Amino acid sequence: MTLPDAPWMGVVLAKEANFYRVCLEAPDTPILLCTGRSRLKKIGERVMVGDRVRVEEPDFTDGAGVIAEILPRHSLLTRPPVANAQQIILVFALAEPSLEPWQLSRFLLHAEATGMETRIVLNKCDLVSATVQQEWQERLQAWGYNSFPLSVTQNQGFGPLHAALAGQITLCAGPSGVGKSSLIQWLIPDLSLRVGAVSGKLQRGRHTTRHVELFTLPNGGLLADSPGFNQPELPPDPQALPAYFPEIRDRLQQGACQFSDCTHRDEPDCQVRGDWERYPHYVKFLEEAIARQTHQQHQPDAEAKVKVKITTDGQRRYEPRLESKKYRRTSRRLRHQTLQDWEINLDDS
Ligand SMILES: Nc1nc2c(ncn2[C@@H]2O[C@H](COP(=O)(O)OP(=O)(O)OP(=O)(O)O)[C@@H](O)[C@H]2O)c(=O)[nH]1
Numbered sequence: 001m002t003l004p005d006a007p008w009m010g011v012v013l014a015k016e017a018n019f020y021r022v023c024l025e026a027p028d029t030p031i032l033l034c035t036g037r038s039r040l041k042k043i044g045e046r047v048m049v050g051d052r053v054r055v056e057e058p059d060f061t062d063g064a065g066v067i068a069e070i071l072p073r074h075s076l077l078t079r080p081p082v083a084n085a086q087q088i089i090l091v092f093a094l095a096e097p098s099l100e101p102w103q104l105s106r107f108l109l110h111a112e113a114t115g116m117e118t119r120i121v122l123n124k125c126d127l128v129s130a131t132v133q134q135e136w137q138e139r140l141q142a143w144g145y146n147s148f149p150l151s152v153t154q155n156q157g158f159g160p161l162h163a164a165l166a167g168q169i170t171l172c173a174g175p176s177g178v179g180k181s182s183l184i185q186w187l188i189p190d191l192s193l194r195v196g197a198v199s200g201k202l203q204r205g206r207h208t209t210r211h212v213e214l215f216t217l218p219n220g221g222l223l224a225d226s227p228g229f230n231q232p233e234l235p236p237d238p239q240a241l242p243a244y245f246p247e248i249r250d251r252l253q254q255g256a257c258q259f260s261d262c263t264h265r266d267e268p269d270c271q272v273r274g275d276w277e278r279y280p281h282y283v284k285f286l287e288e289a290i291a292r293q294t295h296q297q298h299q300p301d302a303e304a305k306v307k308v309k310i311t312t313d314g315q316r317r318y319e320p321r322l323e324s325k326k327y328r329r330t331s332r333r334l335r336h337q338t339l340q341d342w343e344i345n346l347d348d349s
Pocket residue numbers: 123124125126127150151152153154175176177178179180181182183194195196197198205206207208209226227228229
């Protein structure tokens with residue numbers, strides 16, 4: 001075959017043990033299984049799925065190469081770890097498991113905090129009546145979101161979704177068992193992903209997807225599946241929360257609150273507070289975020305030999321710090337709770 005010209009640029013589709021699967025931008029080249037230059041490790045650069053990279057020494061016969069450079073990232077998600085994603089599709093099922101508004105709300109905040117375009121897919125339409133589906137769509141519209149109702153098993157409702165995915169790097173996220181893998185499988189028929197049955201009484205999926213990988217859509221665009229997780233953490237900064245609610249953004253734009261430091265709870269003359277569906281979500285999430293921030297500020301230094309425990313009646317109690325590795329990991333995570341620290345290394349899980 002005639003070799004395309006260097007430099008060879010490509011996108012990392014997946015990480016497999018110590019290798020990276022790279023799709024080169026040059027047409028008609030095979031997928032390469034690459035190692036990373038040890039120099040990258042030395043300068044502390046970690047190759048991530050979604051990274052745009054420069055490949056050296058490509059061997060098109062054996063399908064091998066070496067990643068020599070990581071290009072600057074436009075975005076970075078840490079749970080799951082994906083670089084350069086442009087939008088998030090939150091997949092929820094209308095039934096099995098049933099759609100929990102509070103859980104969807106948490107996912108929405110998590111997605112909003114990334115600053116990416118957020119869309120909602122309502123899967124398993126076949127399990128509910130047209131009325132229930134319509135009600136959910138209207139409800140989400142009032143929250144500020146358009147949704148794509150569809151049914152993977154009935155092969156319904158894919159048109160608008162195709163258009164939204166074309167040419168983008170999209171991450172599919174959502175609770176376990178809602179049909180994320182099934183959806184991706186439907187979009188890319190010659191793919192075989194692990195699809196699990198929704199398990200037992202809890203009607204939760206069984207965490208069948210275990211690592212993150214980008215798949216090439218037939219009409220352009222890349223899509224990442226991700227393992228379902230049922231309780232995403234809230235964004236760490238309580239002050240940022242209002243900006244993550246479209247309802248609050250709209251109200252602020254209409255001049256509903258004149259105070260820059262308002263928490264929109266009990267301040268007089270604040271019209272953000274009101275009779276809208278997710279207002280109680282906002283208040284509860286805000287309280288949770290404030291409580292967590294306060295707790296972190298009272299955490300002793302990691303090296304200290306005691307830790308503070310707040311008892312149920314609000315008293316502080318000092319306890320010896322446990323020395324187990326697992327404990328230390330948790331406390332570190334609590335101390336610097338930033339977007340980055342939501343990271344879990346899925347490959348190790
Ligand atoms: N009735 C119905 N079932 C569906 C639909 N889409 C998927 N399912 C079923 O839902 C179950 C879970 O699907 P998965 O695709 O594994 O779900 P997931 O979101 O990838 O789950 P995790 O990988 O655990 O996060 C499987 O039994 C699917 O066959 C649908 O549109 N309707």
